[in-house]
Amino acid sequence: MSPAHYIALSAILFVIGGVGVLIRRNAIVIFMCVELMLNAANLAFVAFARMHHNLDGQVIAFFVMVVAAAEVVVGLAILMAMFRTRRSASVDDANLLKY
Amino acid sequence: MSGMQLHLVVAQSTASSNGEEVTFWLLAVLSVLAALGMIVARKAVHCAMLLAVVMLSLAVLYATQGAPFLAFVQVIVYTGAVLMLFLFVMMLVGVSASDSLVETIKGQRLAAGFAGIALVILLLATVGHAALGGVTRVGAAYGSANLTSIARLIFTKYVYAFEVTSALLITAALGAMVLAHRERTTPKPTQRELAKRRLAGAHPTPLPGPGTYARHNAVDRPALLPDGRVSELSVSPVVTGRRTGGPAEGPMLPAGRPAGARPATAPAALPTAPVAAQADPGHHDRANPPPDGEDGEDGEDGGVETP
Numbered sequence: 001m002s003p004a005h006y007i008a009l010s011a012i013l014f015v016i017g018g019v020g021v022l023i024r025r026n027a028i029v030i031f032m033c034v035e036l037m038l039n040a041a042n043l044a045f046v047a048f049a050r051m052h053h054n055l056d057g058q059v060i061a062f063f064v065m066v067v068a069a070a071e072v073v074v075g076l077a078i079l080m081a082m083f084r085t086r087r088s089a090s091v092d093d094a095n096l097l098k099y
Numbered sequence: 100m101s102g103m104q105l106h107l108v109v110a111q112s113t114a115s116s117n118g119e120e121v122t123f124w125l126l127a128v129l130s131v132l133a134a135l136g137m138i139v140a141r142k143a144v145h146c147a148m149l150l151a152v153v154m155l156s157l158a159v160l161y162a163t164q165g166a167p168f169l170a171f172v173q174v175i176v177y178t179g180a181v182l183m184l185f186l187f188v189m190m191l192v193g194v195s196a197s198d199s200l201v202e203t204i205k206g207q208r209l210a211a212g213f214a215g216i217a218l219v220i221l222l223l224a225t226v227g228h229a230a231l232g233g234v235t236r237v238g239a240a241y242g243s244a245n246l247t248s249i250a251r252l253i254f255t256k257y258v259y260a261f262e263v264t265s266a267l268l269i270t271a272a273l274g275a276m277v278l279a280h281r282e283r284t285t286p287k288p289t290q291r292e293l294a295k296r297r298l299a300g301a302h303p304t305p306l307p308g309p310g311t312y313a314r315h316n317a318v319d320r321p322a323l324l325p326d327g328r329v330s331e332l333s334v335s336p337v338v339t340g341r342r343t344g345g346p347a348e349g350p351m352l353p354a355g356r357p358a359g360a361r362p363a364t365a366p367a368a369l370p371t372a373p374v375a376a377q378a379d380p381g382h383h384d385r386a387n388p389p390p391d392g393e394d395g396e397d398g399e400d401g402g403v404e405t406p
Contacts, residue, residue: 001119004226006164009127011222013134013153015215020138022211025203028189029137029146035181036134036150039157042169050164055245058166059252065169065176066264070271072181076188077278083192084281092203 006047013040027079027089031072038068119163126156147185154178168246193337307333 013036020033042061049057079089086093133152140146154177162170253261288296297303307322307330314320322333 001123004229005123005127006160007226008223009123009130009160011226012131012219015219015222016131016134016138018218019211019215020134022214023208024138026143028143028185028192032143032146032150032185033138035177036137036153039154039173039177042173043157043160046161046164046166046169049166055248055252056256058169058245058249059257061166061169062172062249062253063257063260063264065172067267069176069181070267072184073271074274074278076184077275080188080191081278089192 003047003051007044010040010044010047013037013043025090025092027082027091027094028076030091031075031079035068035072038064122159122163126160130156143189144186147182147189150185151178151182154182165245168249309333309335 017033017036017040020036021030024030024033042064045057045061045064047057049055049061082094083089130153133149133156137146137149137153140149154173158170158173158178161167161173309316309318309320309322313323319334319338321329321331324330
């Protein structure tokens, strides 16, 4: 099993997450797509750690998970504040700075 | 985790690298399909479930790659905590707030698809040209010593990053508290005021529950009044807004009715409601409730909506 397989899977998942961020309108779903991208990057980290027989990659993946958890907490709180004022979770409705 | 069991079963019969291959291809197909379903699923709850599938398959892939600690962290932190947080916020925001898949910018989805295909071709070509070399067999540092080795790394080489992480977590918790906190702009209504408001409204009693006198008592079945008419007050507007039709066995409210709108006449096609020509003018909709019952609870948790 070559690490290239894992890296390729990680690349595909990353791109799917990116496309999801681009085409979805619901802020919660966009967040979930960002999580998918972070997970794909983690898979690449783990594959590289195995390839180099070096645990640094796994530690970095662990830190990515920690940062992602913190990001989700703050992001979802922002989203709730947004929903409270605009009554919508759509990113199209958050245009207060536009005018 | 069926992939893990399959991996074990296959590993007994053939070489272990073969089992890893089977696991990889099964989970790769599964996770890519789930990820694709995630970006096209209309309802946010379905997206969350498909994301859980992706995360669990990634956890199994971590385990097969000699990272059992990360596999467990993936299951506990990501699938357990982060995804539950997503579902929690989804329920707070309202599951009826579904995503409209209508393009607001013309051609955006096509452009995004092309950009995605271009990016995946670029990445795969890069991976294909890179000299990645073979994989070493899972060694000592990857077996039972995985946890101790990671702990040694975290607390020696990465100890500063680890300490900064604690600051980050505290900041995130404070930020979430500040952002999710709602300032009370009006004084909290007393019980006396709540009772007075309730009696002044049209409905001193609680709103009727669904399914009363009807043949089914599911939440989406409206209650029947004693004369056979349906009571629209008994069904939550969230349920009515989400209704997509389907075989109706009992009396149903008309499908696809927007939550806030009350039809001018009650549904005429009801077998149990032959005289359902007019709606009771005394009925209010739950979307615009009279100042009683639920409204009082709203005042309890605090704030005032923005005008």
